[in-house]
Amino acid sequence: xxxxxxxxxxxxxxxxxxxxxxxxxxxxxxxxxxxxxxxxxxxxxxxxxxxxxxxxxxxxxxxxxxxxxxxxxxxxxxxxxxxxxxxxxxxxxxxxxxxxxxxxxxxxxxxxxxxxxxxxxxxxxxxxxxxxxxxxxxxxxxxxxxxxxxxxxxxxxxxxxxxxxxxxxxxxxxxxxxxxxxxxxxxxxxxxxxxxxxxxxxxxxxxxxxxxxxxxxxxxxxxxxxxxxxxxxxxxxxxxxxxxxxxxxxxxxxxxxxxxxxxxxxxxxxxxxxxxxxxxxxxxxxxxxxxxxxxxxxxxxxxxxxxxxxxxxxxxxxxxxxxxxxxxxxxxxxxxxxxxxxxxxxxxxxxxxxxxxxxxxxxxxxxxxxxxxxxxxxxxxxxxxxxxxxxxxxxxx
Numbered sequence: 001x002x003x004x005x006x007x008x009x010x011x012x013x014x015x016x017x018x019x020x021x022x023x024x025x026x027x028x029x030x031x032x033x034x035x036x037x038x039x040x041x042x043x044x045x046x047x048x049x050x051x052x053x054x055x056x057x058x059x060x061x062x063x064x065x066x067x068x069x070x071x072x073x074x075x076x077x078x079x080x081x082x083x084x085x086x087x088x089x090x091x092x093x094x095x096x097x098x099x100x101x102x103x104x105x106x107x108x109x110x111x112x113x114x115x116x117x118x119x120x121x122x123x124x125x126x127x128x129x130x131x132x133x134x135x136x137x138x139x140x141x142x143x144x145x146x147x148x149x150x151x152x153x154x155x156x157x158x159x160x161x162x163x164x165x166x167x168x169x170x171x172x173x174x175x176x177x178x179x180x181x182x183x184x185x186x187x188x189x190x191x192x193x194x195x196x197x198x199x200x201x202x203x204x205x206x207x208x209x210x211x212x213x214x215x216x217x218x219x220x221x222x223x224x225x226x227x228x229x230x231x232x233x234x235x236x237x238x239x240x241x242x243x244x245x246x247x248x249x250x251x252x253x254x255x256x257x258x259x260x261x262x263x264x265x266x267x268x269x270x271x272x273x274x275x276x277x278x279x280x281x282x283x284x285x286x287x288x289x290x291x292x293x294x295x296x297x298x299x300x301x302x303x304x305x306x307x308x309x310x311x312x313x314x315x316x317x318x319x320x321x322x323x324x325x326x327x328x329x330x331x332x333x334x335x336x337x338x339x340x341x342x343x344x345x346x347x348x349x350x351x352x353x354x355x356x357x358x359x360x361x362x363x364x365x366x367x368x369x370x371x372x373x374x375x376x377x378x379x380x381x382x383x384x385x386x387x388x389x390x391x392x393x394x395x396x397x
Contacts, residue, residue, distance in 0.1 A: 059072070207240040
């Protein structure tokens, strides 16, 4: 069996919404500049009216010469181009089950692609190869990995895109997701250092509202999306420490490792992050400096499932928690259920992004009662649903 074809399909469809899909955006590092700070939501899709969001998504397919197919996606358009232009030529004709060999060859050819879009391209290929391997052996990926360690995993509801300025809506949504069975929620602050004390007070009010609404025996997490500096982060943490967040996430851009170390020395709130870091070598920097308590590699960015497994294995030798960034439930669950529950206690479930990313799947994997249950289909169950595809084209280079 050899890889015969590498294909990227660009799919177009429509999601039904109740009002505007993206109500608010998170704070961004570039918000230190006023022109960017005042921008509204910039996430995916085109809201054509209050009931419909037009979306497009690229899906990678790796075909073998005997008819097997592995699928990954959605993937970024920049990564689609790199897969077809730079990776496909070294994949065609190779054994698709030799995943470690193919990863190593792709990585070693990309001496200028150790991070960013090139690594995201490698990640997509790796995830598609794992899907293909499961299909070839007619087993879910978790079984090939040696799992399961449990039959379901608690998901935390990641509330990116929901309104955070209207605290009445915050209370309403927080209670609604608690009633759905979620035992933890993560919310995203809207303001950074250049919004001054007024923005700081709004961030603090969000955290206090969540604690008062959800009660003491409930995990809340706060995401800062790389957008703080050290003195602001120290001040913010001191003001919300009484609310006992389960963690505070990505306070700084990933290369500011020393800032993570300094903040960790000044707060009792656990620190999480590194979703925008790549490969085991990138995570090694955080681990060696004891900069984080929870590591959050993205399976579709950090090097694929193969590399995330290596990152997590190294993390366990330091007794660290690894909970991957969670916009890709179908591949994430296979990683999670192959880990010890003490080292991977939750799976992130980005509510709105998963709705977008699983829209075109024939069998989307939704949480039930706040838990993601063990899948039984071969591979990662990434079959696409023709009924949801309004039009499509093959991506070319």
